[in-house]
Amino acid sequence: MQSVAHEVLNAHERLxxxxxxxxxxxxxxxxxxxxxxxxxxxxxxxxxxDSLRYIAEETGIPPSTVYSAATFFALFNLDPQxxxxxxxxxxxxxxxxxxxxxxxxxxLDLGLSGQEASDTNEADKMxxxxxxxxxxxxxxxxxxxxxxAPVVEVxxxxxxxxxxxxxxxxxxxxxxPAHQH
Numbered sequence: 001m002q003s004v005a006h007e008v009l010n011a012h013e014r015l016x017x018x019x020x021x022x023x024x025x026x027x028x029x030x031x032x033x034x035x036x037x038x039x040x041x042x043x044x045x046x047x048x049x050d051s052l053r054y055i056a057e058e059t060g061i062p063p064s065t066v067y068s069a070a071t072f073f074a075l076f077n078l079d080p081q082x083x084x085x086x087x088x089x090x091x092x093x094x095x096x097x098x099x100x101x102x103x104x105x106x107x108l109d110l111g112l113s114g115q116e117a118s119d120t121n122e123a124d125k126m127x128x129x130x131x132x133x134x135x136x137x138x139x140x141x142x143x144x145x146x147x148x149a150p151v152v153e154v155x156x157x158x159x160x161x162x163x164x165x166x167x168x169x170x171x172x173x174x175x176x177p178a179h180q181h
Contacts (some may be wrong), residue, residue, distance in 0.1 A: 001112040008050045016041040017054055021172065027082075031069050032059060035076055041135045043078035048052070073138065082129045082136035086154050086167075091142030098163075102150060103139065105164050108169060110135050 011019075020037030034055055039047050047070050055065040070076045074102040088094075088103045105111070112128045129136040145151045148160030154170050 012134060013051065014054065017051060018058065021055070021058055024080045031055075031059070031066065032073070034059070035066075035070055035073075035096045039076060045085075046077040046080050049078075059160055079127065079129070080129065080133065082133050084134060084155055085136045085138060086141055086152065086171070087144045088141045089145070089151045089153075090151070091146060091149070093140075093146035094151055096115075099150040099152075102152065102162060102164060102167055103137070106137055106167055106171070109168065110137065135171075 017034075018036045020041065023037060024033040027033060035047060038051055038055065039045055042048075042051075052066050053063060053072055055061070056066045059066075070078060086106065088099055088106065090099060090103075107128065110130055112130060119177050125141075126139045127136060128138075140153075141160065143151045143153065145158060148158075150162050152159045152162045152165065152167060152170075154174070159166065159170065
């Protein structure tokens, strides 16, 4: 008898998960490799609850263990991510050099609820995605680049000594259609 997760996921999704499981077969830390592979193959770079259930079923790993790993490590996402991901550091050095203001201005510029952004404190992780799925704004506790504060990561590219103008310029560039040559 097939499970609910097996029925909900389409054949392509099951194939991608099966490939990730096969690639990690019997390696130490296989679960983390499987989760990373499945997330990377997902168009919106996230792990759905159905994919987590299917991973548990196919590997024999208890669902609670799969879910615990997916929620413990910051690199895994349980919600769809935008096409562009902007990550603002909330570490002490970045905070004292204005990262909170950068975060609030960024959320305002992208039309994300300023209330949600301002309600979070320095210890909280935040991830907000625009309704059009173009941008996800996230926070991290610290990038470990304190001498470069404030630090913002845009699509895995670290920007240092960021100010509002720099960040607005980066977002504007992401909103431009790609130039054709």
